[in-house]
Amino acid sequence: MGQDMLSTLLSAPNVETWAFYLLTTLSICLAIGVLVDRVVIRSGFILIGVFGTISGIFLLLSAQFLALAQIMIYAVGITLMVVIALMLTNPRLEREQLIVYNDDSLPPLAKLFASCKRNLNLWVAVLSFVTLYAALIGENHWPLSDQAVSQDAVQTLGEALVTNYSIPFEFASVLLLAALMGAIMLAKGEPKHKVEDGDLTIVDETKKQENNLALQR
Amino acid sequence: MENVVGTVKAPQSSITLAIAYSVIAAAVVGIYAGILFTPPGIEKIVTHHLDFWFCVGLALAGWVLRSVGGHKGVIVTMTVLASFVILTLNQPMLLRYLTFAALLFSMGLYGMVQSRNAVRVLLSIELMLNAVNINLIAFSRYVDPISLKGQLFVIFVLTVAAAEAAVGLAVVLAIYRSTQSVDMDKFTLLKH
Numbered sequence: 001m002g003q004d005m006l007s008t009l010l011s012a013p014n015v016e017t018w019a020f021y022l023l024t025t026l027s028i029c030l031a032i033g034v035l036v037d038r039v040v041i042r043s044g045f046i047l048i049g050v051f052g053t054i055s056g057i058f059l060l061l062s063a064q065f066l067a068l069a070q071i072m073i074y075a076v077g078i079t080l081m082v083v084i085a086l087m088l089t090n091p092r093l094e095r096e097q098l099i100v101y102n103d104d105s106l107p108p109l110a111k112l113f114a115s116c117k118r119n120l121n122l123w124v125a126v127l128s129f130v131t132l133y134a135a136l137i138g139e140n141h142w143p144l145s146d147q148a149v150s151q152d153a154v155q156t157l158g159e160a161l162v163t164n165y166s167i168p169f170e171f172a173s174v175l176l177l178a179a180l181m182g183a184i185m186l187a188k189g190e191p192k193h194k195v196e197d198g199d200l201t202i203v204d205e206t207k208k209q210e211n212n213l214a215l216q217r
Numbered sequence: 218m219e220n221v222v223g224t225v226k227a228p229q230s231s232i233t234l235a236i237a238y239s240v241i242a243a244a245v246v247g248i249y250a251g252i253l254f255t256p257p258g259i260e261k262i263v264t265h266h267l268d269f270w271f272c273v274g275l276a277l278a279g280w281v282l283r284s285v286g287g288h289k290g291v292i293v294t295m296t297v298l299a300s301f302v303i304l305t306l307n308q309p310m311l312l313r314y315l316t317f318a319a320l321l322f323s324m325g326l327y328g329m330v331q332s333r334n335a336v337r338v339l340l341s342i343e344l345m346l347n348a349v350n351i352n353l354i355a356f357s358r359y360v361d362p363i364s365l366k367g368q369l370f371v372i373f374v375l376t377v378a379a380a381e382a383a384v385g386l387a388v389v390l391a392i393y394r395s396t397q398s399v400d401m402d403k404f405t406l407l408k409h
Contacts, residue, residue: 016310024317025298031321031344032294035328040337047340054347061314061358066371070350073375078343078382085386086336089393125327132319133304136312142360144311149362156365157372165369172376179380186387 006062007148019060027053044083051075062149065157234287235295238279242299245275249303259307268307272300314355322348335389335399339382346378 010016030049037043051074058067106114116123150156161169249271252258262268279296283289301320305313321344328341350371357367392406393399 020310020313021302024301027317028298028301028320028324029294031324032290032297034340034344035324035332035337036290040334043337043340047343050344051347054351057314057317057351058354061354063354063358063368063371066350066354066368069372069375073379074343074347078379081382081386082336082340085389088390089336089399121327121330124330125323128326129319129323132322133316136315136319137308142311144309144359145362147362149358149365153365153368156363157369160364160366160369161372168373172373176376176380179384183383183387186384186391189391 006059006064010060010062016060020057023053023056023060027057041083041086044079044086047082048075048079051079063153065154230288231286232288232291234282234285235291238282238287238292239295241278242275242295245271246299246302250306253307262307268303271303275299275303311355311359314351318348318351318355321345321351333401335392335401335404336386338401339385339389342385343378343382346374346381350374 010019027050030046030053033046034043034050037046051070055067055070055075058064058070249262249268252267253262275296279287279292283292297320301316305316308316325341325344325348328344329338332338332341353367353371353374355367357365361367389399392404396403
């Protein structure tokens with residue numbers, strides 16, 4: 001029933017385009033927020049928003065089951081785990097200090113060169129996007145089908161999972177089991193040589209302070 | 218890294234310039250859409266590669282306003298958004314989704330390489346996996362809407378992502394226990 005309402009809504013002219021641009025605008029802004037926010041725990045929470053908008057995009061693509069799975073697994077499960085790990089590793093959760101580059105003394109061309117060199121990662125990312133985009137628009141032979149997604153998508157998925165794809169399914173479950181057991185083993189291991197007398201050495205103190213002001217970008 | 222001074226206050230960035238840039242970007246997108254939707258528009262854009270030149274012009278304007286002192290975050294966000302709209306507006310729906318996924322993937326790549334906090338690296342990897350999921354679902358919607366193999370593979374990607382997040386965070390915790398730090402530059406255990 002809900003699927004019918006969704007498909008009738010999406011078949012109205014331009015609704016899909018407007019919804020697409022609305023969701024992607026939100027999603028891109030939030031993703032930039034995840035990357036540049038100086039408080040890591042805040043960027044963890046912003047990530048929930050990114051996953052929410054992406055699940056909206058899944059709805060646009062009429063994948064209702066996966067939209068809900070996305071909210072359950074990513075927006076709740078994985079983000080919760082990330083936030084808990086942050087609480088365990090970075091106890092102060094302070095705002096990070098900005099790194100300021102002091103190249104006023106350089107001549108302009110050297111300043112430009114230094115800026116390019118510093119932002120090398122950005123150029124690599126832009127280049128990868130340009131490559132992907134060129135590959136996408138260069139290929140125009142997608143065998144597009146103009147049918148709508150079948151009404152019983154969940155049934156199709158379930159049948160495929162237990163018939164044609166049953167072996168990958170079993171392997172995935174074994175992988176999940178092994179990974180979670182490994183994660184528990186890694187996370188619960190106590191440090192071997194704990195400081196007996198309770199107070200930290202000077203080295204440990206400085207390390208801790210350094211971490212609390214941890215530089216991160 | 219010899220020119221890094223950690224404690225100096227950041228130079229004041231002007232939000233007015235950033236707002237001006239946002240208005241410029243919106244105007245550019247409007248002009249582009251105007252060209253696109255007038256009768257001979259698509260041919261003009263395709264033959265002269267106008268979308269590419271609009272994006273380059275926007276990036277240059279943003280760079281100029283940034284070096285005058287505009288707010289960096291707003292300028293970068295507006296450039297990315299406007300370029301995304303310009304690059305996708307004359308494409309079919311499938312290519313729009315694929316371009317969005319490529320953009321998200323590149324942003325995740327940037328975050329993964331750039332950030333020094335190990336947890337943020339994991340967040341960026343989650344972004345990249347999501348971009349892959351969007352690709353798979355877009356293909357299953359537009360190419361294979363009956364047997365839905367793309368959606369099937371998304372289920373496997375979700376599984377692997379959950380496992381990856383659990384193991385990654387456990388590794389971060391274990392490293393934090395031994396080094397009291399989550400700074401990627403300090404994880405040099407294998408170097409010595």
